Amino acid sequence: METADARLIDAQGLDAVIAVLGELGYDTRGPVVRDGAVMPGTVTGVVDLPVGYHDEQAPGHYQLEYRGDNTVFAWAVGPGSWKAELFPPTQELWRATRDGGDLTFSEPDADYRPLALIGARPCELAALDVLDRVLRDGGTPDPHYRARRDGAFIVVAECGVPAATCFCTSMGTGPGADVGFDLALTELDDGAGHRFVVRVGSERGAEVLAGVSSLPASPANLEGRRQVLAAAADATTRQLSVDGLGALLARNLDHPRWDEAAQRCLACGNCTLVCPTCFCSDVRDTTTLTGEIRRQRSWASCFDLDHSYLHGGPVRATTSSRYRQWLTHKLSTWWDQFGTSGCVGCGRCIAWCPVGIDLTEEAAAIRSTDGAVRPGAAPGRVSS
Amino acid sequence: MSNHNELPTLAVWKFASCDGCQLSLLDCEDELLTLAGVVRISHFTEMSRATTAGPYDVSLVEGSITTPADVHRIQEVREASRRLITIGACATAGGIQGLRNFAASGAYAATVYAHPEYIASLDTSTPISAHVDVDFELHGCPIDRHQLLEVITASLSGRRPVIPGHSVCQECKARGTVCLLVSQKTACLGPVTRTGCGALCPAVGRGCFGCFGPADTANTSSLAATLRHQGTPAIELSHLFRTFNACAPAFLEESVSQGGPVPVTRGRPPTPTSGEEGR
Numbered sequence: 001m002e003t004a005d006a007r008l009i010d011a012q013g014l015d016a017v018i019a020v021l022g023e024l025g026y027d028t029r030g031p032v033v034r035d036g037a038v039m040p041g042t043v044t045g046v047v048d049l050p051v052g053y054h055d056e057q058a059p060g061h062y063q064l065e066y067r068g069d070n071t072v073f074a075w076a077v078g079p080g081s082w083k084a085e086l087f088p089p090t091q092e093l094w095r096a097t098r099d100g101g102d103l104t105f106s107e108p109d110a111d112y113r114p115l116a117l118i119g120a121r122p123c124e125l126a127a128l129d130v131l132d133r134v135l136r137d138g139g140t141p142d143p144h145y146r147a148r149r150d151g152a153f154i155v156v157a158e159c160g161v162p163a164a165t166c167f168c169t170s171m172g173t174g175p176g177a178d179v180g181f182d183l184a185l186t187e188l189d190d191g192a193g194h195r196f197v198v199r200v201g202s203e204r205g206a207e208v209l210a211g212v213s214s215l216p217a218s219p220a221n222l223e224g225r226r227q228v229l230a231a232a233a234d235a236t237t238r239q240l241s242v243d244g245l246g247a248l249l250a251r252n253l254d255h256p257r258w259d260e261a262a263q264r265c266l267a268c269g270n271c272t273l274v275c276p277t278c279f280c281s282d283v284r285d286t287t288t289l290t291g292e293i294r295r296q297r298s299w300a301s302c303f304d305l306d307h308s309y310l311h312g313g314p315v316r317a318t319t320s321s322r323y324r325q326w327l328t329h330k331l332s333t334w335w336d337q338f339g340t341s342g343c344v345g346c347g348r349c350i351a352w353c354p355v356g357i358d359l360t361e362e363a364a365a366i367r368s369t370d371g372a373v374r375p376g377a378a379p380g381r382v383s384s
Numbered sequence: 385m386s387n388h389n390e391l392p393t394l395a396v397w398k399f400a401s402c403d404g405c406q407l408s409l410l411d412c413e414d415e416l417l418t419l420a421g422v423v424r425i426s427h428f429t430e431m432s433r434a435t436t437a438g439p440y441d442v443s444l445v446e447g448s449i450t451t452p453a454d455v456h457r458i459q460e461v462r463e464a465s466r467r468l469i470t471i472g473a474c475a476t477a478g479g480i481q482g483l484r485n486f487a488a489s490g491a492y493a494a495t496v497y498a499h500p501e502y503i504a505s506l507d508t509s510t511p512i513s514a515h516v517d518v519d520f521e522l523h524g525c526p527i528d529r530h531q532l533l534e535v536i537t538a539s540l541s542g543r544r545p546v547i548p549g550h551s552v553c554q555e556c557k558a559r560g561t562v563c564l565l566v567s568q569k570t571a572c573l574g575p576v577t578r579t580g581c582g583a584l585c586p587a588v589g590r591g592c593f594g595c596f597g598p599a600d601t602a603n604t605s606s607l608a609a610t611l612r613h614q615g616t617p618a619i620e621l622s623h624l625f626r627t628f629n630a631c632a633p634a635f636l637e638e639s640v641s642q643g644g645p646v647p648v649t650r651g652r653p654p655t656p657t658s659g660e661e662g663r
Binding site: 298355 | 599600
């Protein structure tokens, strides 16, 4: 998005943006501090945002620290993602009641109060684009996702302070955002004060911003933004080498590293549930004592034994095969299916793995020993 | 509504247990009358002393086998039941009383009772499945009443119960609970524990106690290594794995790995013998 029309607001201006969105009927959601982490929550003003909070993240580690300064967005993503807002953990699809021999079906309305996602990070915006390809723009769109997604107003907050688990620069998803938002904020906190450069990404974004007192962003402000993003990119030290990565993983299905990862992997599913793009779900029919039938969809994980259960047993019975399925889908076969990477480099799966398994380290280990084969593997096996 | 005498029959049986799981059935306050309208509750002595003879379409069995008499009685229950469902940690894993499996024969009885010679009990507490075929195991200490209703409803309609075997972590994530292990370094068994409770404890800031026993795939050694690295001593880890599901195989092996005493008999079911009835 062009920066020529960029504006400048202060914290009061951000308050006003949130207020205007509320007045327009949006359910204003954004990052809040809850239970020691930055989590999605309801925000009615800047006071609800993580003002003065900073995070420390590492494999299997997350720590929030309150320093009391006036920064609003000086943290990297927490465990909750916007996936939960648009694709909730459980969703009733239909229910049916019996009346004699007849069944009467009813579906819940896909009529949702529009969401305003305030303070989404650029990697999360990229994740929404990934989800769109799966849940909205593919052959079988999900009406509930589509309704929530199409109505959502997105205020992205570009990243100034990445965590040690972030690798968006490898995935091309940050620290800045170019498209996919209604408004984009870049927080400036320098000698000239605490302000936000605001860029407009849509007509409705322009309408909202028009209702707020703002100044034109000066060349110095735009230079300030450029410096924030450059510093954030420099501070993003974790890397995932994506060069030929899909093919690399596809030809290393019998690499011994999968078994090594499985020694540590708890198969608990945390990585998949904090992932902003993992969309696997389970559809189950249940009956009630009175004979009502309900079909419900709920989040599922490829780390569950049930996930690959076919007649006779699970197809992927070992943790090694399930970890491999997750990683190769995310970084390799997702390209074949959806034309993008399934990974946006947010680093959640690294920080929130209880035992700290790091997919960038696993991929690098396979790259450094490309072609290694575990003992007993069938000879000559290649990617299917 | 069908003639009451034509309804499927439900029986509830108690072995060595605290009654909490049976009580879960009576806790189904909103659904109890509906349930009573679709099944005939033929044997449930916690609810009524009026019982009718079997056979029973569905039997819910609570408790573990700890006496010579119960070794025989569970065979009778099995023979009288078309479908036998065990409920709770005692029935599925031996329960908290399974701790006796790690002590010398009679040690606890001698400590507690003035005349232990009057106590006719086995050296071990073992799950029902160690004695008879079980059609479905519902885990938990206590079980979750919604899961219980689901198992009963599924049994009545001849479908597979929707009871997941994955970790508590997934329930935490679904309800938006921040991971205590990662953010607070709290010792939590959630990653290796079967879901079903609704992830109650982490939601109030307590690590998972493992009440529902091991998940389908429980990599306890990896979790234990991380918890030790985060500062939990081995002996505390052994205790953590050795509570209501102490004798569930995955938890038992890990508690031994962390230095806990080994089972005296390794939990082998005793051979039923005659002439030892305790009643």
